[in-house]
Amino acid sequence: MFQKVITVDDLDTINIAVIHALEELSIPEIQHAKYCDEALLKIKKGLVDQQPYDLLITDLSFKLDHREEKLQSGEDLIQAVKRIQPDIKILVFSIEDKTHRIKNLIEKEGINGYILKGRNSIPELKKGIQSIYNNDSVFLSPELAHTLLDKSLLEIEPYDIELLKLLATGLTQEEVSLQFKEIGITPHGTSSIEKRINKLKIFFKANNNVHLIAIAKDLGLV
Template sequence: MFKKVLIAEDIDFNDIAVVHVLRELDVPEIEYAKYCDEALLKIKKAALDKRPYELLITDLSFKPDHRVNKLNSGEELIAAVKQLFPEMKVIAFSIEDKSYRIKSLFDISGVNGFVMKDRNSIPELKKAVQYVYNDGEKYLSQELQYIFQDKTINEIDNYDIQLIKYLSIGVAQENMEDTFKEAGITPNSKSTIEKRINKLKIYFGANNTVHLVSIAKDLGIV
């Protein structure tokens, strides 16, 4: 079993569940961080001291306060950790239930496991820790496996996401060409953008761009 684990979580109550699981698994060293920057510093220092953490269990959402941080979310922390220490195991432990966001944790952020905070959190997290340790494979609970089979989620690319994001913040379709050019996003011709938006509306069964954005938000795409 893992010998040294770091928990990144800003709510004490949630720490209790994680600690309970780790103690049941006889993990001897359990440490904590309430901020993402603090967690990354601890991980760097442990590596320098030749006593590295073997597992990071992190929430995704961290409530902002008076403290200024460079890393403000679990995704940002995971990305930074995986860039510096790709061999380190990471499990995301979150209330997140949006399909696309969960899938992107594996495809983009590189997590080794995801556990949703709910009534079955403790047994599910215990199973995830054991699985990641013993098999080294990615862990996602059975009821969430559909995420990897969902054709809708799998066929949306980064260009589509950027397009929907701009629509979601109020950029009108007729202004999208200029916005894409300023952002250096290609292709950025008016006809290409119009065709892509129409394709997305058909794909998601959206009546208009407002409906399209609403569906995308429900899926966690934006």
């Protein structure tokens, strides 16, 4: 089993519950942090002391307060930790259920597990920790597993994401065309953009642009 684990959450109740679960797994050294910057410092110290952490368990969302933090989200922390300790195992424990966001964490950041916070999440957390220790495939909460097996979102390209983001800010197709031209994204003609929007509306079964943006936001695309 893992020998040294750090859990990061800004809620004491969550940290306490996770620590209790880790204790039940007989993990000898458990640390916790309420801030991402604090967690990164502890992980750096572990490397300097040649006593690195085996596993990072982190939330994604952290409320801002009086402290000025460089790392303001779980994604920021994961990216920073991966740069200094690429082989550390990472388990996300969050209420966030946006499919696109989770897929990015798995495919781009290489996390080892994702568990949704909920009524029965602590038993799932313990199962996930054991699974990750055994080097099994990415561990997912059951309610996420079938959703992420849906390959349809893989057809959405970076171009589509940028288009949806600009539309979500209230830009017209003509304004999006100018913006794309300025930053060198092609195709940037208004007719090409209109065709792409129509394709996205068909793909997502959206009735209009407003409905399309609402669906994109629900999926975490924008």
